[in-house]
Amino acid sequence: MTTMPTIHTQTVRDVQKGEILLEVKNLKMYFPVTSGLVFQRTVANIKAVDDVSFFVRRGETLGVVGESGCGKTTTGRCILQLYKPTAGEIIFEGRDLTKLSTREMRLMRREMQVIFQDPYSSLNPRMTAGNIIGEPLIVHGLVRNRNEYKERVGELLEHVGLNPYMADRFPHEFSGGQRQRIGVARALSVDPKFIVADEPVSALDVSIQAQIINLMEDLQERFSLTYLFIAHDLSVVRHISDRVAVMYLGHFVEIADRVEIYRNPLHPYTKALLSAVPIPDPIIDAQRERILLAGEVPSPLNPPSGCVFHPRCPIAVEQCSQVVPELREVEQMHWVACIRVPGYGTP
Amino acid sequence: MAALLEVKDLRTYFYTFEGVVKAVDGVSYEVDEGETLGLVGESGCGKSVSALSLMRLIPDPPGKTVGGEVLFEGEDILRIDMDDMRRIRGAKMAMVFQEPMTSLNPVLTLEKQLSETLQLHKGMGREGSRQEAINLLARVGIPDAERRVRQYPHQFSGGMRQRVMIAMALSCNPRLIIADEPTTALDVTIQAQILELMKNLTKEFGVALIVITHNLGVVARYSDRVNIMYAGKIVERGLAREIYGNPRHPYTVGLLKSVPRLDQPRRAKLDPIEGHPPDLVNLPPGCAFRERCRWAVEKCSKDTPPLMPVGDGHWAACWRSEELGPKVLEFQAERAAEQEKTQPRFQPNQPAESKQP
Numbered sequence: 001m002t003t004m005p006t007i008h009t010q011t012v013r014d015v016q017k018g019e020i021l022l023e024v025k026n027l028k029m030y031f032p033v034t035s036g037l038v039f040q041r042t043v044a045n046i047k048a049v050d051d052v053s054f055f056v057r058r059g060e061t062l063g064v065v066g067e068s069g070c071g072k073t074t075t076g077r078c079i080l081q082l083y084k085p086t087a088g089e090i091i092f093e094g095r096d097l098t099k100l101s102t103r104e105m106r107l108m109r110r111e112m113q114v115i116f117q118d119p120y121s122s123l124n125p126r127m128t129a130g131n132i133i134g135e136p137l138i139v140h141g142l143v144r145n146r147n148e149y150k151e152r153v154g155e156l157l158e159h160v161g162l163n164p165y166m167a168d169r170f171p172h173e174f175s176g177g178q179r180q181r182i183g184v185a186r187a188l189s190v191d192p193k194f195i196v197a198d199e200p201v202s203a204l205d206v207s208i209q210a211q212i213i214n215l216m217e218d219l220q221e222r223f224s225l226t227y228l229f230i231a232h233d234l235s236v237v238r239h240i241s242d243r244v245a246v247m248y249l250g251h252f253v254e255i256a257d258r259v260e261i262y263r264n265p266l267h268p269y270t271k272a273l274l275s276a277v278p279i280p281d282p283i284i285d286a287q288r289e290r291i292l293l294a295g296e297v298p299s300p301l302n303p304p305s306g307c308v309f310h311p312r313c314p315i316a317v318e319q320c321s322q323v324v325p326e327l328r329e330v331e332q333m334h335w336v337a338c339i340r341v342p343g344y345g346t347p
Numbered sequence: 348m349a350a351l352l353e354v355k356d357l358r359t360y361f362y363t364f365e366g367v368v369k370a371v372d373g374v375s376y377e378v379d380e381g382e383t384l385g386l387v388g389e390s391g392c393g394k395s396v397s398a399l400s401l402m403r404l405i406p407d408p409p410g411k412t413v414g415g416e417v418l419f420e421g422e423d424i425l426r427i428d429m430d431d432m433r434r435i436r437g438a439k440m441a442m443v444f445q446e447p448m449t450s451l452n453p454v455l456t457l458e459k460q461l462s463e464t465l466q467l468h469k470g471m472g473r474e475g476s477r478q479e480a481i482n483l484l485a486r487v488g489i490p491d492a493e494r495r496v497r498q499y500p501h502q503f504s505g506g507m508r509q510r511v512m513i514a515m516a517l518s519c520n521p522r523l524i525i526a527d528e529p530t531t532a533l534d535v536t537i538q539a540q541i542l543e544l545m546k547n548l549t550k551e552f553g554v555a556l557i558v559i560t561h562n563l564g565v566v567a568r569y570s571d572r573v574n575i576m577y578a579g580k581i582v583e584r585g586l587a588r589e590i591y592g593n594p595r596h597p598y599t600v601g602l603l604k605s606v607p608r609l610d611q612p613r614r615a616k617l618d619p620i621e622g623h624p625p626d627l628v629n630l631p632p633g634c635a636f637r638e639r640c641r642w643a644v645e646k647c648s649k650d651t652p653p654l655m656p657v658g659d660g661h662w663a664a665c666w667r668s669e670e671l672g673p674k675v676l677e678f679q680a681e682r683a684a685e686q687e688k689t690q691p692r693f694q695p696n697q698p699a700e701s702k703q704p
Contacts, residue, residue, distance in 0.1 A: 067534035067535065067536065068534055175623045178623075205390055205561060205624075206389065206562070206563075206605055207601060207602060207605050207619060207620035208619070208623065209606075209619075210605035210606070210617035210618065210620075211619040211621070213617055214616060214617055232534065232535065234535070234609065235606065235607040238607060238613060239607035239613055239614075239617065272536060273536060274609065275539075276535045276536050277535060277564070277609050278539075278562070278565050279567065280563040280564045280567050280591060280603055280606065281592070281608075282567045282568055282570075282587045282588050282591055283591075283592070285564075285567050290543075292536075292539055292540060293536045293540075296504050296506055296507070296537060297534075
C-alpha cells in the first residue's frame with residue numbers, strides 16, 4: 001500500500017525536482033482489427049503506439065507533440081491505464097502500473113488524473129459543476145461529511161479562478177474557458193501528483209487559451225504537479241513544457257529540452273513540423289524557410305518498413321527503409337531516432 | 348485596381364426567442380481583383396455569418412440580412428432575385444467550407460459532385476465534365492486523379508478532401524473565393540501544404556480570396572489586407588504589415604500578445620485577454636470590447652467608436668487608438684519589469700474572469 005495523501009492543498013509538497021516520477025518502457029498498444037460476425041478473428045493490428053520509452057521527472061512538464069493519429073492520446077491513456085497496453089512497463093513511483101489489480105489501480109488514480117480536450121463533451125450535462133468536481137471526493141472517500149465536501153468544492157473552484165457560488169450551475173451555463181476550468185478543478189480534486197493534459201486548450205479561442213495555460217502553470221507551481229502535456233500546437237507546447245517529445249506514427253522520434261529542440265532540432269520530421277508553424281508577423285514569416293513535406297501520414301494499419309518517416313523524409317537513404325531506428329542520446333539530454341543524424345552511430 | 352467586391356454597412360441579424368442577435372452589425376470593406384483578404388476573429392464574432400451573407404446563404408428564418416449593400420462587379424447582389432444569385436454562386440463566387448469531412452456529399456462520387464457545377468454553369472456534357480473533373484483534381488495535387496475521381500469522399504483523408512473542396516471552388520473560374528477556416532481541421536504539415544496550394548492557385552488564376560480564420564498566424568503570410576472582427580463589427584482593418592507591425596486596436600494587440608510565438612524567446616507568462624466575448628443578444632451601447640479592455644475610459648461605455656483612419660490604409664475603431672501606439676510600448680516595458688520581480692506568481696481569490704484593473 002502506498003500512503004495516501006491527506007487533503008493539504010495549502011501546503012506545498014516537498015518536491016525533489018529531477019527525480020524520476022514516471023518511467024515508460026517499451027510501451028506498445030495495438031488495437032486489433034477484427035473480421036467476421038460471430039467468430040471475430042483478428043486480421044490486423046493498428047499499431048497506435050509502437051515501442052515507446054521515456055521518463056518524466058518530478059515537477060516537470062513533458063510536452064508531447066505530433067499530428068492527429070500519431071498515438072499521443074493513446075500514450076496518455078495507456079499511462080492512466082484507461083487502455084490495457086499490449087506490452088511494456090509503466091513505472092510510477094517505483095510500481096509497475098500494468099501489474100496492479102483493479103483495486104490497487106483505483107487507489108493509484110488518486111495520484112494521477114487527466115484533463116480532457118473538449119470541454120463541451122467531457123462534462124456531464126446533467127450534473128452541476130459542484131457535483132462534477134466533488135464526485136471524485138466521494139468515490140475516493142476523501143471527505144467525511146457534507147460540510148467538508150462543500151468547503152472543498154468551493155476551495156477547488158477558487159483555485160481555478162471561479163466563484164464558489166457557481167457550484168450549483170450546470171455545464172451549459174459556462175463558457176468554453178470556464179468549462180475547461182471545471183475540468184481542471186475536477187482533476188485537482190483528489191490532490192494528484194501527476195496530470196495528463198490531453199490537448200487542454202485546442203478547443204478554445206486564442207484569447208482564452210492563454211488564460212488556461214497561465215492557470216495550469218500557476219497550479220503546477222502551487223501544488224507541485226507534474227504534467228504530461230499533449231498538444232499539436234508547437235508554440236503552446238514550447239511555452240508550457242520543460243522538455244518536448246515529438247511523436248510520429250506511434251514512435252517517439254525526438255526528445256529534448258524545450259530550448260534545445262527549437263534551437264537545434266535534429267530529426268527531419270521535427271524540422272518540418274517547426275517550419276510549418278505559421279508566425280503572426282508577415283515580414284518574419286516570409287523570411288523563414290519552409291520545409292513542405294510531401295504526402296500525408298501513412299496508415300498505422302500498415303506502417304512503412306524501417307523508419308516510419310522514410311517515405312516523406314527529404315534526407316532518407318536506402319537503409320532507412322530497412323532498419324527501425326531506436327531513440328539514442330546523441331547529445332546531452334537530446335534523444336533522436338534517425339540514422340542520418342551526425343553522431344547517431346551505426347544503426 | 349478596381350474593387351471587385353464592395354461591402355457597405357452589411358447587417359445580418361438573427362431573431363431568436365432570447366432577442367435579436369446582431370451577428371453582423373455594420374460591416375464595410377472591399378476586396379480588389381486578385382487580392383487576398385484575411386478576416387480574423389474568435390468564434391461567435393460574426394466572421395462566418397458575414398461570409399454567408401455575401402453568398403446569401405443565411406437561413407431565413409431566423410436570420411435575415413437587414414441592411415447594407417454588397418456590390419459584386421458593381422451589382423448589388425443583395426437586391427437581385429434568387430435565380431440570378433444562383434447563377435453567380437458557384438460560377439463567379441465560390442466557397443470553401445471549414446469541415447471537409449461534412450461538406451462533401453458522402454453518397455456521391457467526386458465525379459458527380461465536381462461535374463454538377465460544371466454542367467450547370469458551363470453547360471458541359473457528361474464526358475467533358477468528367478475530363479474537366481480529372482484535370483481539376485490533378486491541379487490541386489491529387490495523384491492518380493483518373494482513378495480517384497470515381498471514389499467517394501470517405502476514401503480520402505482530411506487534407507485530400509480539402510483539396511477536393513478547393514478544386515470544386517475553382518471549377519468555374521470564379522472571380523472570388525471565400526474560404527471559411529480552410530485549414531482549421533487539418534494538421535500543421537497539411538495546413539502548410541493547403542495554404543501554399545491556395546496561394547499558388549489564386550495567383551495563377553487571378554482569383555480574389557477571402558480567408559476567414561481565428562488564427563492570426565495563418566493569414567499573416569498570405570494576406571494583403573486583414574480585417575479584425577469583434578462582436579459583429581470590424582474593429583481594425585488595414586494592410587497586413589500594418590496590422591501586425593503597428594496594431595492600433597486593443598483587441599488586436601491582445602490577440603497578438605496572447606499567443607506564444609516560436610520566433611521569440613519564451614516569455615515567463617502569457618498575456619491573455621481577460622474575460623470572455625460578450626453575449627450578442629441586446630448588446631449595450633458603447634464599445635463591445637470595453638469590458639475586457641485595459642485602456643477603457645468612460646467614453647467607451649457611452650459612444651460606439653466608428654472605424655477611424657489611423658494611418659495609411661489603416662483604420663481602427665477605438666477612441667484611444669491615437670495614444671495606443673506609445674501606450675503599447677509602455678505597457679510592454681511595465682509588464683517585463685513586473686515579470687522579473689513578481690513573487691508569488693499566483694494570487695488566489697482573484698476571479699480570473701473579472702476585469703483587468
